[in-house]
Amino acid sequence: MKIFKSKHKLQKEILNIKNISFVPTMGGLHKGHISLIKKSKSFKGKTLVSIFVNPKQFNEKKDFINYPRNLKKDLMILKRLNVDLIYLPNSKDVFSFQVKNKIFLDKFSKKLCGKSRRGHFKGVLNIVNRFLEIIKPKYIFLGIKDFQQSYLINIHILKRKINTKIIHCKTIREKNGIACSTRNNNLNRNQFKIASNVIKYLRNKKRLIKKELSNFKFLNIKKDLMNLGLTKIDYIELYNSKTLKRPKNKKEKFKIFIAFYLNKIRLIDNI
Numbered sequence: 001m002k003i004f005k006s007k008h009k010l011q012k013e014i015l016n017i018k019n020i021s022f023v024p025t026m027g028g029l030h031k032g033h034i035s036l037i038k039k040s041k042s043f044k045g046k047t048l049v050s051i052f053v054n055p056k057q058f059n060e061k062k063d064f065i066n067y068p069r070n071l072k073k074d075l076m077i078l079k080r081l082n083v084d085l086i087y088l089p090n091s092k093d094v095f096s097f098q099v100k101n102k103i104f105l106d107k108f109s110k111k112l113c114g115k116s117r118r119g120h121f122k123g124v125l126n127i128v129n130r131f132l133e134i135i136k137p138k139y140i141f142l143g144i145k146d147f148q149q150s151y152l153i154n155i156h157i158l159k160r161k162i163n164t165k166i167i168h169c170k171t172i173r174e175k176n177g178i179a180c181s182t183r184n185n186n187l188n189r190n191q192f193k194i195a196s197n198v199i200k201y202l203r204n205k206k207r208l209i210k211k212e213l214s215n216f217k218f219l220n221i222k223k224d225l226m227n228l229g230l231t232k233i234d235y236i237e238l239y240n241s242k243t244l245k246r247p248k249n250k251k252e253k254f255k256i257f258i259a260f261y262l263n264k265i266r267l268i269d270n271i
Helices: 007-014 031-041 061-066 071-080 091-095 120-135 144-159 182-186 189-211 219-227
Strands: 002-004 020-025 046-051 085-087 139-143 165-169 232-240 254-262 265-270
Touching (some): 007 085, 031 071, 031 139, 091 120, 120 144, 144 165, 144 254, 144 265, 189 254, 189 265, 219 232
Parallel strands (some): 002 085, 046 085
Antiparallel strands (some): 232 254, 254 265
């Protein structure tokens, strides 16, 4: 396991490596990240994991400061997984150079998380674009829990004709049903239970939604969810998982997208 804090030293190391499988993270590694890394290691070549809490994708400074960090634990996990290369840059290392590709921000960035988190996806694409230029990986591994983010990164890669393929990986969940997330570390026991009840409720309601799709409204569901103990619902919406349009008939495959708050902790999921 080799650790690099400088992009120049990293680039020198990987210069002659043809196949790099890249897993970008912000640390706080959990079962979801571990699943991505294990998937990446099943591909030919070397696995490279980055840990960088990107300030440009946070809307509030407090949220950035409070984001869970535990580098010592993360490195222990990566060592156990036998990861080949680790990139631990600081802001200066990743933001101090001119990129070749301009960010392509698809219109889907204005929906869901984009409505309330202005500039968030621009910040995400900024850092991913830079990582792709520094590392030039053959593959990048992303979880579909962050469905909107994965979609926007994919569109950027296609539009800018970047020679990297996205490998979409399934959402890994805790035993109680909630999606694994670094932010789960900030939940107390009661909040953890509430989040679990939200997911159970939505899974049960999805069947009803399918039956009443043409006349369906979220008003009663929002009331029920708030009664479960949520502080706030940022959004709850339906989209066809392929066309990203509102579903109109029962045969369409769709996802329920939700973002909600438990006190000041914001969680997202798609079901």
